[in-house]
Amino acid sequence: MPTLSEVFSGTGLLAESINGFKPRQAQTDMAKAVARAINQSHSVIIEAGTGTGKTFAYLAPVLLAKGKAIISTGTKNLQEQLYHRDLPVIKKALASNRKTALLKGRANYLCTHRLGQHGGNSTLVESDVLNELSIVRTWANTTKTGDVGEIKTLPEDARVLPLVTSTVDNCLGRDCPDYEDCYLVKARKKAMDADIVVVNHHLFFADMALKDTGFGELIPDAECIVFDEAHQIPDIASEYFGEAVSTRQIQDISKEITLLYRTVLKDAEQLEKAGEKMRMQAADLRLLFADKPAKGNWVEHLEREEVRTQMSRLEDAVGVVYDVCKLHIGRDKDLDNLFDRIVQVREKLALFTTDQHDGMSLWYETTPRHIVLHMTPLSIAAKFRRFVESEERGWVFTSATLVVNNEFTHFQRRMGLESAKTLMLDSPFDYAKQALLCVPRYLPEPHQPAMRQSLVEVSQRLVKASNGRCFLLFTSHKAMQEVAAALQDKISNPILVQGSTSKQALLTQYLADPEAVLLGTGAFWEGVDVRGDDLVCVLIDKLPFAAPDDPLLQARLEDCKKNGGNPFGSIQIPQAVITLKQGAGRLIRDPEDVGVLVICDNRLVTKPYAQTFLGSLPPMKRTRDLAEVESFLVKTQHRQSDKKKTKS
Template sequence: MTWLDQVTAALGPGGALQQAQPGFQPRSAQLQLAQAVGQVLQEGGVLVAEAGTGVGKTYAYLLPVLLSAQRVILSTATRNLQDQLFTRDLPRLMKALGLSRRVALLKGRNSYLCTQRLSQARREAHHLDDQAWRQLAQVEHWAQGTRTGDLAELPELDDVSPLIPWITSTRDNCLGTRCAGWQACHVNEARRQALTADLVVVNHHLFFSDQQLRDAGVAELLPSRQAVIFDEAHRLNEIGVQFMGRQFSARSWRRLATELLDEGTRWARGFQPWPELASLMERQMRDFETWVAAAARRPEARLQWLGLSPEGLEATAWQQRLSGLQALLARVHQALTLTQEAAPELRRLAQRTDELRGVLTSLTQAGEGGGTVRWLETGRHTRLLEVPLHIAEHLQALMAAESSPAQREAELTPGLASPRPAWIFTSATLGLDEALSWFTQPCGLGDVAQVLRVGSPFDYARQAAWHVPEGLPEAQDPDHAWALSQWLLAPVRQLGGRTLVLATSLRALGELAKGLQEGLQGSGIEVLVQGQGSRRRLLERFRQGDGERPCVLVASGAFWEGVDVPGPALQMLVIDKLPFPVPDDPLVLARSAALKAQGRTPFQDFVLPETAMALKQGAGRLIRSEHDRGVLVLADERLLQRSYGARLLAALPAMPCLVDQAALMQALAALRSPEGRLTRSSTTDPTPCS
């Protein structure tokens, strides 16, 4: 029996998975996907596969990988899925199959404790607040026993904690072999394990950052791998463009100033005026940001940058300001060059200063045009950015570059499955047409990829329904979010919490949270709000909301995807309005302009597909298992009033419509019944409401 036959047998009735996991049910869609993955692993090439929610795509690609015994890189969009694959899915699957494979987890530097930075933090991190100081004590205690140094072992440490930059390293401040803790470094140990592993689990951010910087890590792994699999591939283009461009930020400038003062006075006190230089850097950046904010006439904005200066900023004055920053960087670099032999820390700072000068110099020159876009961000941290419109060119170059080593290894190694590497891209949402062009076109895969669409096995017509509230202010009205919060009070009470509210903006999130908190006060239903606790803690609490602790979760951004709450804890999903792309976003404007130049219609060919995919992704949070029941509330009447509404609804699974609020309340009451089922009397056929 070949390993491809073993894949089929393991997923079939009475197979290894059903024997090991009593609740496992063979699914034809899962088998179809697994066979397609196995075929590409054996023959090489490119597979783009959309697998609807509930197909079981994780096992569908892990099973062929494990049985083929190939060396593979597996990349995810989120660290949450990384951890799930490494700690749960892979061990469970290997046990069921009776296999032993070397598996490694590799994250970016900011996910691992740096013992050198930790030793400095207590004496130098004087800017931390009381909570961060308490967390520092917890980290110091944990550091004595951890084997991996992975900060995910500390659930109480939020991803956005101000402590993290003080206890982790970056490529900029890592001392490399000159560090006293180099041999015991957690990052180095993770990379050593990855280099010898059969399967390495990384994330898209690490994958692209290493490819761009050619830092040690993923870039070293690729030539020895026979396959690369991207799960959550719908995020690939969005993440990739961040690392394929250049940026200069006020945050990196200030971090350099802080370390200049700390390391200069520590290693070369008296040799250079370190306090004066650091103070001058802070003052010059503050003056620059003040001028930019005043010239832009907006405290927070993304300003297009088509010519020599961003929109609204006078070109000569802009160039003079940038020249001033360059001159100061040159002075700092000279001071560091004269003292860098005193310590590795100063030598590394000199290199960083030179790199920052190079980025700033490139951004003062005329833009490349064509496939790139520039803009200036103002607000909490000013940033100057230049990125490509899409990753197609970069991804194609990467795939071509990595083909030759893989082919040579296959030719020299007997028994390898394919002389060509396999590239597999999968997600629950990759497109609206059979060609999955929403994904394949910006990634440059349209002409080279085998495309597969496998539908969800869930019976949405029986398990779910949707409703559009009537009488709310228009979605663009500033009062819409508050009005929606008041409208939601009755449905939330009827259901007893069990509601996830997804907002399309932080402003709407704040209004919805305030309105629900005030309106549900004294009801016994707790309102959880994104930002008031770590994402992990909020989801843990939300999952407990089907018992004696009912709750509502109001969230935005990161909660639109990767949220998996099966069961009765989530039975109503509310989307505040259609998630159209921000119209003045420079990337949106540039991509729209590129389509116009091709004679295409930006709204039809870009805006609507982007909106449909975001809507599909958000709506996918509702039904997560065959036993789930729920209602999707889409609080935007444009779905019913505008001609494009039907196209957006077509992107969602076919489910019946609750025609009015009475039908909605009846459905919610039915969900609270012991059977927890939607009643057919309250719904129409699974076609759009008119």
């Protein structure tokens, strides 16, 4: 078996099989740290700067080790990239025959039982979904994996997908007549038999929290668990360690009752009427909140008499469905499953009629049609610490953005990982030569109305100097839309705005048009890898402090204050630093890249905490002069033009 030095050296296995591979000391150091964590069954937290090659740095020791490993990534896209692109390359280089598997959440797999339920009942499906249902049926005849991501003609948010996939709630498990042919069961069996399983954070924590049948058996067998993009974990884990109930769940139960009434339980008219009454009471609860989607403190709204009254009516309506459904138990497997879900909804609704929940934040969020009630723990540190310490295994947490002020303290406290080993590895890129950081002079304060016009003017100058090739990143949808609208009349470049189509489609359009400009919010601050001449300028509208009206953040700030802490310094600043680092990380992705990062926020110059932000960014040359930025971008354009002439 080769040593890690032999794998990563200039004449090693990776150099032999990958064109242009160059050894990086930071990559070798990280691989050795991962190997120690696996061999000694301890936890290690690694910040690996952009360009370190962290994916191969953890894949090599995982492939060379003997036990089972789970690798968890931030998103499904990264999961697929890791499994289909990176893993085959390094497996081939190491001549490894270890078995690998890709496992997604259940909502990604066709449920043949639910597809069959919609066989001859087109009256229950909206007309615009019928065409999508036809596409799914055609694909279902040929698919081997049942992964609905294979259907490229359907949008990611196609309305048909919830009808033909299962949830933890409505899955019949072993009672399902299609259990033997279930695509989810097959995917999980393959994962059980594999040496290395690639999952994503949502799946990992959903199954950890729910102890869902099948995947829950994977974790105890794993001798190593690697979290890539680990900076996302605290928020995702919090979501799954809490409780939630939504009017959408209630609506779905009502729809399924109607489906059963029209197919196999035609004498259960009373149940169908009770289900419809429950659906209407849930819809009436949503009507008590503003039309525009929002988040808020649930306890405060529970003090409103009309909300308390409507919650009581909804609970009564669910109780009636419970009583009537109970009369029909044993007649149909799907109905028995519905009864279990009604029991759960009843129990969860009861949680939200009292405000006595220590250590929890009760909050709500509304969508155009629904309301979701959340109960989220203010801290998951103790729970996650117990989980990590419950078994002897190696734990690896890695990301390009974990450190604040040269310390891992913020991440360690949030995850209960105070005793974990840490390693900080700088990017191999020469930022002083490759990049310029500008905080423009004479800007209004971020909250002042004049700031919007300044953003438009700065954006216009940057787009002109770089002839497109810009990402304009915003901390709010409103700011993004206003700047996009104003730029329409001021620049001739194609303007691509987040939300107009899918993230992947926007990126494809951006890369296809050499003069395009892309405007985005949160989705484009991370997980986007645009290299070379295609991106030479990133503008960030202001420091990305979380919205002060976010109810969960408010609860955490109050809890910190109550315990004698400094909420601004220990919660708000570290989170904003990590988000800023993510946005800034879009700029330089390759040793040959050059570009400008422009942050339009005076606070980076005027506030005492500015140094915490600046000290966490890569060591770029700094300026406050936009003219210097324009000159840099024009020179970059000339260099690109000269390169193209030389090539032709």
